[in-house]
Amino acid sequence: LATAIASAATVGGAITFARLGRSPDGMLPAVLAVCGVGFGVMFLAGNAPLLVAGAVINCVGTGMLLPALLTGAMSRLAFEDRGRGTGLWTAAFFAGEFVCPLVLLAVESAVGSLAGAVGVLGLAAALVAAGLLAARRRTLAAQPRALPKPLA
Known part of the structure; x- marks a missing residue:
């Protein structure tokens, strides 16, 4: 149940990203800060409910982080290269998912x-x-x- 709640928070973060309609590059520091706060709450959690709360905060951040990173990367590619770029980005993402538990250990x-x-x-x-x-x-x-326009 805790994993399902955190996963739902990821969806909520992705929806929030879509509704904000801002430049992903400008959002990255705040989104990473949200992820960091979630990790911090999990680090300090002395009980399961607080641990889940930290996971929810972190997953809201990651739900916003993933589309921000993907949008930022794709916006730098020519239109005809975006399919290949998305494939490479997705491969890198899943390679990171493989490596992350090993790094954590x-x-x-x-x-x-x-x-x-x-x-x-x-x-x-x-x-x-x-x-x-x-x-x-x-x-x-x-x-x-730009310099301000002179008064007439």
Whole structure:
């Protein structure tokens, strides 16, 4: 039941992404922050309901993250290359799903607990979110701005 609830939150996140109608690149820092908060709640959870709440928060974030990443990647491809690009992106996604538990097990052995490994994932998500936000701010600050029109 807990997995079903978290999976439903992923669907909710994807629907939220579609309804927001914003540029996916601008959303990435916030979406990764939501994922990081979910990981953090799971890391700190002392009981099953709190663990499920963390999973729901994380899955809302991942439900928004997946279409944001895919849309961002596809928008950089020519129309005729988007089918191939989607296939490659999907292959990379599922390769990541294969590797993720192995990485989690390695981190668990390094930090001593599965909860600690999930906390490391939360920290990583937060750091990537902060890095993307800083890079986006620098990019926006470097863009030339139009001068205001003189008053007549």
